[in-house]
Amino acid sequence: MSQETGQSTESTTSTAFSTKGAYVTGGEFKRDTTYIEDRITSGGAAGPNGEPGWPVEPGRYRLIAARACPWANRSVIVRRLLGLEEVISLGQPGPTHDSRSWTFDLDEGGRDPVLGIERLQEAYFKRFPNYPRGITVPAVVEIATGQVVTNNFSQITLDFSIEWREFHRPGAPNLYPEQLRQEIDEVNKRVFAEINNGVYRCGFAGSQEAYDAAHDRLWTALDWLEDRLAGQRFLVGDSITEADVRLFTTLARFDAVYHGHFKCNRQKLSEMPVLWSYARDLFQTPGFGDTIDFVQIKQHYYIVHEDINPTGIVPRGPELSGWLTPHGRESLGGRPFGDGTPPGPVKAGEEVSPGHGAG
Known part of the structure; x- marks a missing residue:
């Protein structure tokens, strides 16, 4: 999204808002959500x-x-x-x-x-x-x-x-089916506010009180997802939708970055059985894991966020092989691509560099 280095005092609000798309006021992280709406x-x-x-x-x-x-x-x-x-x-x-x-x-x-x-x-x-x-x-x-x-x-x-x-390619899935749009929009709204953006509120909190509130709000939402996904394979309906895409990119970064760097550390994702199996299910689905570059992800957060990590040291871990272990979500039914088919191989030149993924 924007260049966020987590300015942590109100005296820097103007600069952070205009050049980094985020700022902290009253100790709480705020995101500039004004975009070019063309x-x-x-x-x-x-x-x-x-x-x-x-x-x-x-x-x-x-x-x-x-x-x-x-x-x-x-x-x-x-x-x-x-x-x-x-x-x-x-x-x-x-x-x-x-x-x-x-x-x-x-x-x-x-x-x-x-x-x-x-x-x-x-x-x-x-x-x-x-x-x-x-x-x-x-x-x-x-x-x-x-x-x-x-x-x-x-x-x-x-x-x-x-x-x-x-x-669209022949067999492309319907990621935003009209009959499910209201529910997808409702799920997306909560996932954005409390999880996608919630990890940033934890990481860039400017006071203990703001951090505690952000941490509690994040984990309340993650527990909600743990319960929701216990009995259904995907977030909305019986196939992958826009909602799954939006949640996945945060989950993919959770243990590598948010758990430690952003202090979202009640648990690791890999310690939440339902969300961890759900995330692995998507990761192993063509179009998801083959877009994830863990090396670049860690470089971005640990080098760019100088306020949080002034040494710029990028951690070696975590171990990534777990992303490729069996997830068992097939037992819940559902069809990842609905009436469609998986995408083909990654376009030449767009592959994740060797050694940057999970396997």
Whole structure:
């Protein structure tokens, strides 16, 4: 998402809000949730709330999504599940950044090979000179102009499912079925507030009181999920939906980062039997685990968050082989892809580097 280094005093609120997309007030972590709300829609129609519309057009846009970022990871998973790889190209910044922007330091010459830019900031400034908010991922950039179109992470994946349907692969799953949308939206709302963002409230709390409250709220929600998923394989319905994607990217980072770095340490994920088996089930499903780069994830959090980890030391652990052990969730029934089929192999050039995954 945005560049968060966890400014921890109210005196730095203005700077943290404008350049990092987050700040702390009264000891509590707050996220700037104002994004570029433009939509990419079928025919370029405006969004339902009047958001400016850009037309769906294969090859016109590039998705910029760092492997390290959980919010960006969602868009990579959905793009892969739906088979949009040949329609929307993918640019991946490196795992670390400074206060200005994500950078393409993993690409040859330190430049994105399609956009030709060193920093994602350049695409934002191309459209909005001196853009005042966080330079966030995921972002969709129009290739011809080099201008950012949107960074509204929650809408990007929904539009991949709905607006880009014409270009889905044969057998693509329905991740946002109309009859389940109200329940998916309700689950997503709680998961975002209390889990996706809840781990950050723990990690960047500026007082003991704020941390204690955030910690209790997080684990109340995780216990709710442990109960909910004990009798059903997926969060909503009997197949994978948008809700599972949104939860998964936080769970995948839990033991590697959030348990220690963010002090979310009542338990490890691997000590919660239901959530751990659920997370392994998804990890072993094509489109999920094959997008997870544990090395980049740890580098991002432990190097970028200097307030929390001033030494910049990246831990060696945890052991990752457990992600590939049998999960037993098949006994609950359900069909991961509904009436569809799994995606094929990862697109050449988009594979997780050897040694960066769980196996």
